[in-house]
Amino acid sequence: xxxxxxxAREKEQLRQQILSAARELFVNEGYESVSMRKIANKIxxxxxxxxxxxxxxxxxxxxxxxxxxLHLLNTLEHLKKDKNDSxxxxxxxxxxxxxxxxxxxxxxxxxxVVRPQFQKGLGLQEGSIGEKVFNYLREMVSExxxxxxxxxxxxxxxxxxxxxxxxxxxxxxxxxxxxxxxERDKLIDTVIETTIAGLKA
Amino acid sequence: xxxxxxxAREKEQLRQQILSAARELFVNEGYESVSMRKIANKIxxxxxxxxxxxxxxxxxxxxxxxxxxLHLLNTLEHLKKDKNDSxxxxxxxxxxxxxxxxxxxxxxxxxxVVRPQFQKGLGLQEGSIGEKVFNYLREMVSExxxxxxxxxxxxxxxxxxxxxxxxxxxxxxxxxxxxxxxERDKLIDTVIETTIAGLKA
DNA sequence: TTATTTAACTTAACACTGTTAAGTATACTA
DNA sequence: TAGTATACTTAACAGTGTTAAGTTAAATAA
Numbered sequence: 425x426x427x428x429x430x431x432a433r434e435k436e437q438l439r440q441q442i443l444s445a446a447r448e449l450f451v452n453e454g455y456e457s458v459s460m461r462k463i464a465n466k467i468x469x470x471x472x473x474x475x476x477x478x479x480x481x482x483x484x485x486x487x488x489x490x491x492x493x494l495h496l497l498n499t500l501e502h503l504k505k506d507k508n509d510s511x512x513x514x515x516x517x518x519x520x521x522x523x524x525x526x527x528x529x530x531x532x533x534x535x536x537v538v539r540p541q542f543q544k545g546l547g548l549q550e551g552s553i554g555e556k557v558f559n560y561l562r563e564m565v566s567e568x569x570x571x572x573x574x575x576x577x578x579x580x581x582x583x584x585x586x587x588x589x590x591x592x593x594x595x596x597x598x599x600x601x602x603x604x605x606x607e608r609d610k611l612i613d614t615v616i617e618t619t620i621a622g623l624k625a
Numbered sequence: 626x627x628x629x630x631x632x633a634r635e636k637e638q639l640r641q642q643i644l645s646a647a648r649e650l651f652v653n654e655g656y657e658s659v660s661m662r663k664i665a666n667k668i669x670x671x672x673x674x675x676x677x678x679x680x681x682x683x684x685x686x687x688x689x690x691x692x693x694x695l696h697l698l699n700t701l702e703h704l705k706k707d708k709n710d711s712x713x714x715x716x717x718x719x720x721x722x723x724x725x726x727x728x729x730x731x732x733x734x735x736x737x738v739v740r741p742q743f744q745k746g747l748g749l750q751e752g753s754i755g756e757k758v759f760n761y762l763r764e765m766v767s768e769x770x771x772x773x774x775x776x777x778x779x780x781x782x783x784x785x786x787x788x789x790x791x792x793x794x795x796x797x798x799x800x801x802x803x804x805x806x807x808e809r810d811k812l813i814d815t816v817i818e819t820t821i822a823g824l825k826a
Numbered sequence: 827t828t829a830t831t832t833a834a835c836t837t838a839a840c841a842c843t844g845t846t847a848a849g850t851a852t853a854c855t856a
Numbered sequence: 857t858a859g860t861a862t863a864c865t866t867a868a869c870a871g872t873g874t875t876a877a878g879t880t881a882a883a884t885a886a
Contacts, residue, residue, distance in 0.1 A: 431833090454742065456657055459872060470836050472875085481873065537738055540800035541655065548804045558804075576815070581807040584797075585816050592793020596785075599741040603749045603759075606782040614777070615786050622823030632853095632862090660843060671865050673846085682844065 439477045441467050447488045451530040455485060455538050482542045489535040493553040496524050500560050510567040511620060517564045518590050518616040525594035526608075533598060536591065561587055574623045582623060589619040640678050642668050648689045652731040656686060656739050683743045690736040694754040697725050701761050711768040712821060718765045719791050719817040726795035727809075734799060737792065762788055775824045783824060790820040 445466040449458040460481060464471040478484045503520055505513045525532040548554040562583035568574045569582060576582045593615045597605065605611055646667040650659040661682060665672040679685045704721055707713045726733040749755040763784035769775045770783060777783045794816045798806065806812055 435834090460874085461872080471873090472837085473835060475874075476834070533742075536800070537796075541734075548801050576819075578807070580805075581812060581815050584807055584812055585794075585819050588793035588797055588816050589790055589820075590793070591797055592789035592791070593786075595738075595796065596789055596792055599737070600749050604781075606779070606785055611782060611785055614782050615789050618777075618786050618823035619790075619819060620823070621826040622819035622821070625822040625826050636863090661845085662843080672844090673866085674864060676845075677863070 435477075438467075438469075442474055442477055442484070443487055443491070446484050447491070447531070450485070450488060450534055451528075454530075455534060485534065485539055486543060488531075489539045490553060492528070492531045492535045493557055495528075495531075496521075497553060497557050497560065499524055500557070510564070510571055511573055514564045514568055514586070515616055515620065517561065518586065518619075519612065521561075521590045522594050522612050522616075526597060529598040532594065537595070558583065558587065568623070575625065576623055585623070586619055589615050636678075639668075639670075643675055643678055643685070644688055644692070647685050648692070648732070651686070651689060651735055652729075655731075656735060686735065686740055687744065689732075690740045691754060693729070693732045693736045694758060696729075696732075697722075698754060698758050698761065700725055701758070711765070711772055712774055715765045715769055715787070716817055716821065718762065719787065719820075720813065722762070722791045723795050723813050723817075727798060730799040733795065738796070759784065759788065769824070776826060777824055786824070787820055790816050 442463065445463050446458070449462055449466065453462075460471045460474055463484075464474060474484070478487065500517060500520055503513070503516055505516075548558070562579060565574070565583045565586055566579045569577065569579050574582060593612060596603075597608065597611075606614075643664065647659070647664050650663055650667065654663075661672045661675055664685075665675060675685070679688065701718060701721055704714070704717055706717075749759065763780060766775070766784045766787055767780045770778065770780050775783060794813060797804075798809065798812075807815075
């Protein structure tokens with residue numbers, strides 16, 4: 425009964441082909457500028473074939489973003505953590521988050537800016553990968569609170585403050601590349617350092 | 626020679642009519658979902674008339690955003706400032722910024738998220754209103770630095786850190802309304818307070 | 827082996843999009 | 857009164873997301 429499995433494997437392969445064609449086009453030309461026909465051309469199938477694998481264009485965007493979130497989550501989880509210095513670990517995590525956004529700016533925007541516009545409200549539901557990304561950040565923060573390094577006791581709020589800071593600086597740097605920013609690394613470090621110092625104080 | 630002036634006035638009136646029809650539709654239905662024909666229908670002119678007043682759809686978006694920035698700038702500049710307490714003034718400014726974003730979430734996103742996607746790089750050039758908004762923030766920060774309340778000497782970086790914080794929390798609250806946020810006012814206050822405390826430390 | 831069902835994919839079409847070139851009608855100028 | 861400039865419209869182009877119907881090839885059943 426290997427035939428069915430081969431067929432399933434082939435189906436999964438085409439799904440992946442569509443997905444990576446879509447990602448490449450979305451990233452290079454922008455979600456709105458990419459048509460289903462363009463994606464279809466790239467993979468050399470008719471446009472309607474895509475609808476056999478994805479409900480519609482938004483579903484395609486959604487799947488691309490899921491991959492991005494997984495990639496981000498993996499990047500964060502593979503960080504070398506310093507058990508004895510929870511603040512240093514948080515610092516590294518914040519840096520890694522921003523750097524991920526700047527390394528894949530269009531993927532980051534697709535996930536955290538474009539998608540929310542089309543999937544109102546959805547995106548960070550319970551059990552979702554997006555939620556896991558935040559959970560990671562919260563755990564890093566939580567350890568600092570547990571060790572009584574941070575004054576603030578409310579872990580939720582503290583995590584959300586940290587997220588605001590890194591999300592904010594990431595998006596500003598991506599969206600306004602011509603603004604006379606301070607040197608990048610300095611700005612990012614200052615944002616993270618300021619937030620951490622503020623939480624200690 | 627009052628005829629020419631009347632005609633100019635009428636032209637300006639129609640321009641404003643187009644602009645406010647566009648804003649209303651953009652805000653309620655999203656930039657992408659609004660067609661030139663929809664706008665034209667609303668003002669009861671043919672679609673092509675719009676092109677006599679605006680170069681294209683992006684130009685229309687641009688003009689809508691200019692108005693938003695002016696509105697934001699006015700809001701900030703009309704704040705009651707406490708000459709003797711520059712930190713309190715900065716606090717109020719940060720709060721006002723976020724509250725503006727949450728009061729007009731779609732206008733804020735149009736200006737700070739959608740527009741940069743279509744006007745790559747442009748948006749904060751010298752002399753622009755966007756630049757003036759940041760200049761305002763910087764001045765508030767600058768006063769704190771001048772009075773040696775903030776440790777950090779670099780006014781540019783300090784201003785950008787503040788902007789990152791307020792921009793970040795504003796966008797997160799708008800884009801992920803279903804996320805289990807801490808109570809709104811508390812989160813906003815904590816973001817601003819943390820940033821200020823971090824800059825003092 | 828042959829007939830039938832199922833799966834994968836395509837063709838053609840619908841109602842819509844931003845934008846432009848050409849046309850019209852009105853108001854102003856000479 | 858004739859000519860010109862201004863304001864606006866009509867018609868069209870090439871493209872959009874999406875669906876219903878049609879086709880072809882492979883798997884199953886007789």
